[in-house]
Amino acid sequence: MxxxxxxxxxxxxxxxxxxxxxxxxxYAAEGAEVHALDxxxxxxxxxxxxxxxxxxxxxxxxxxxxxxxxxxxxxxxDVLVNNAGIIFFxxxxxxxxxxxxxxxxxxxxxxxxxxxxVAPGMKARRxxxxxxxxxxxxxxxxxxxxxYCASKFGIEGxxxxxxxxxxxxxxxxxxxxxxxxxxxxxxxxxxxxxQRRVWKDPSELAPAFVHLALQDAQGINDRxxxxxxxxxxxxxxxx
Numbered sequence: 001m002x003x004x005x006x007x008x009x010x011x012x013x014x015x016x017x018x019x020x021x022x023x024x025x026x027y028a029a030e031g032a033e034v035h036a037l038d039x040x041x042x043x044x045x046x047x048x049x050x051x052x053x054x055x056x057x058x059x060x061x062x063x064x065x066x067x068x069x070x071x072x073x074x075x076x077x078d079v080l081v082n083n084a085g086i087i088f089f090x091x092x093x094x095x096x097x098x099x100x101x102x103x104x105x106x107x108x109x110x111x112x113x114x115x116x117x118v119a120p121g122m123k124a125r126r127x128x129x130x131x132x133x134x135x136x137x138x139x140x141x142x143x144x145x146x147x148y149c150a151s152k153f154g155i156e157g158x159x160x161x162x163x164x165x166x167x168x169x170x171x172x173x174x175x176x177x178x179x180x181x182x183x184x185x186x187x188x189x190x191x192x193x194x195q196r197r198v199w200k201d202p203s204e205l206a207p208a209f210v211h212l213a214l215q216d217a218q219g220i221n222d223r224x225x226x227x228x229x230x231x232x233x234x235x236x237x238x239x
Contacts, residue, residue, distance in 0.1 A: 002030065003030060003031040004030050004031070004210065004214060005027055005030040005031050005032035005079075005210065005213060005214070006030070006031030006032070007031075007078075008027070008031075008032045008033070008078040008079055008213065009032065009033045009035070009070075009074045009075070009076055009077050009078050009079070010024075010027045010032045010033070010034050010035070010077075010078065010079040010080075010081070010213065011034075011035045011037065011067070011070060011077055011079065011080050011081065011114070011118070012024045012027070012034065012035070012036055012037065012081040012083055013037045013038070013055070013057060013081065013082055013083050013084040013110065013114060014037075014038055014083040014084030014085060014133075015036030015037055015038050015044055015050075015052075015083070016036070016038035016039075016040040016041070016043035016044045017038075017040075017043065017184065017185045018182070018184030018185055018186065018202050019083055019133070019178070019182065019184060019202045019205060020036070020038070020081070020083040020084065021036075021044075021045065021202070022201075022202035022203045022205065022206045023081055023083065023202075023206055023209045024036045024044075024045075024050055025045070025050070025203070025206070026203070026206035026207070026209060026210055027049075027079070027209075027210065027213065028048055028049035028050045029049075030210055031049070032049065032079070032213075033049060033051075033074055034049055034050045034051065035050075035051050035053055035070050035074070035077075036050050036051065036052050036053065037053045037054075037055040037057075037066065037084075038052075038053075038054070038055065038084070039054065039055065039056050039057075041053060041054035041055075053066050053070070057084055057105065057106050057109075057110030057113065057114070058102065058105035058106060058109070058110065060109075060113055063110070063113040063114060063117060064113070064117060067114065067117035067118065068117075071118075071121055076121055076125060077118045077121055077122070077128070078122075078127060078128055078129070078213075079128065079129045079130075079131070079213045080114055080115065080118050080128070080129075080130045080131070081131045081133070081209065081213075082110070082111035082114055082115065082130070082131065082132045082133060082155075083131075083133045084106055084107075084110060084133075085106060085107045085133060085151075085186070086102070086103055086106050086107065086186075087103070087145075087148050087186055087190060088103065088147070088148070089143075089144040089145060089148075089190075090144055090147075091144055092146045095146065095147055099147065100147050103147045103148065103151055104147070104150070104151055104154075107148070107151035107152070107154075107155070108151045108154040108155060108158070111132055111155060111158060112158060115130055115132075115158070115162060118130070119166075122166070122169065122171045123166070123169040123171070126169050126170045126171070127170060127171065127216070128166075128169075128171040128172075129171065129172045129173075129174075129212060129213050129214070129215055129216070130159075130162060130166070130171065130172070130173045130174075131174055131175075131176050131209065131212055131213070132155050132158065132159045132173070132174070132175045132176065133155070133175075133176055133177075134152055134155050134156060134159070134175040134176060134177045134224065135148075135152045135177055135178075136177060137149045137152040137153075138152030138153055138155055138156045138175065138177065138224075139153075139156070139224070155175055156175055156224065159173055159174065159175040159222075159224075160222065163221055163222035164222070166217065167217045167221070167222075168217075169217070170216045170217045170218070171216070171217060172212070172215040172216050172217055172219060172220065172221040173221065173222065174212055174215070174220060174221065174222070174223045174224075174225050175223070175224050175225070176208070176209070176212065176224075176225045176227050177224065177225070177226055177227065178205060178226075178227050178228060179205075179225075179226030179227050179228035179229050179230075180198075180199075180200055180205075180226075180227075180228035181195040181196075181198055181199040181200065182199055182200055182201075182202050182205065184202060200228070204228070204231060205227040205228060205231055206231070207230075207231045207234045207235065208225065208227040208228075208230035208231040208234065209227065211230065211234055212225065212230075
């Protein structure tokens with residue numbers, strides 16, 4: 001590691017497991033001050049530059065309070081990774097309003113709340129990067145995934161709009177899809193045998209998230225980024 005994020009304060013949601021945990025670790029290893037947010041705060045590996053915060057993204061008041069405290073204590077937030085997400089598979093006629101509302105509250109409304117919380121500071125400092133976790137489900141439909149696909153298509157719309165809004169403030173906004181099957185707690189319940197044979201550890205995607213955290217509006221911006229492809233490019237370029 002080269003300390004490329006030594007002057008950054010980073011917030012990662014859904015940081016107790018999977019991609020969020022791998023990204024939080026990578027940011028800390030690169031010297032960032034990392035604030036790891038998750039409903040399961042007791043599972044977050046804190047220390048070594050990582051501070052754990054318990055947060056239910058469905059609770060708007062709690063989101064505002066946690067981000068206020070982080071910015072007050074750290075002085076700023078430079079990077080936001082909206083990683084937290086949940087999934088279920090149900091035909092639409094079996095999807096309850098409560099099912100729909102809970103998934104949207106975490107996957108889409110949570111990303112909105114977090115982006116809204118960091119916006120004033122990033123715009124005032126004219127510096128920052130926002131990474132919104134997307135999926136193949138954000139660009140094409142899936143069987144029994146009406147709620148999940150709607151949330152990820154929403155992430156794509158949110159990301160494109162924010163990229164336009166933040167461009168004049170030199171803040172980059174990108175949506176990021178893994179781009180390859182990844183072994184996470186979620187994929188253990190959703191992947192079939194073929195995907196399990198080739199899945200990668202989330203840490204293998206982390207270089208892409210480090211690179212994207214360093215971007216401004218003049219760099220990689222307003223893109224749907226395949227993290228696996230970018231990580232491979234970065235590894236090949238370093239050889």
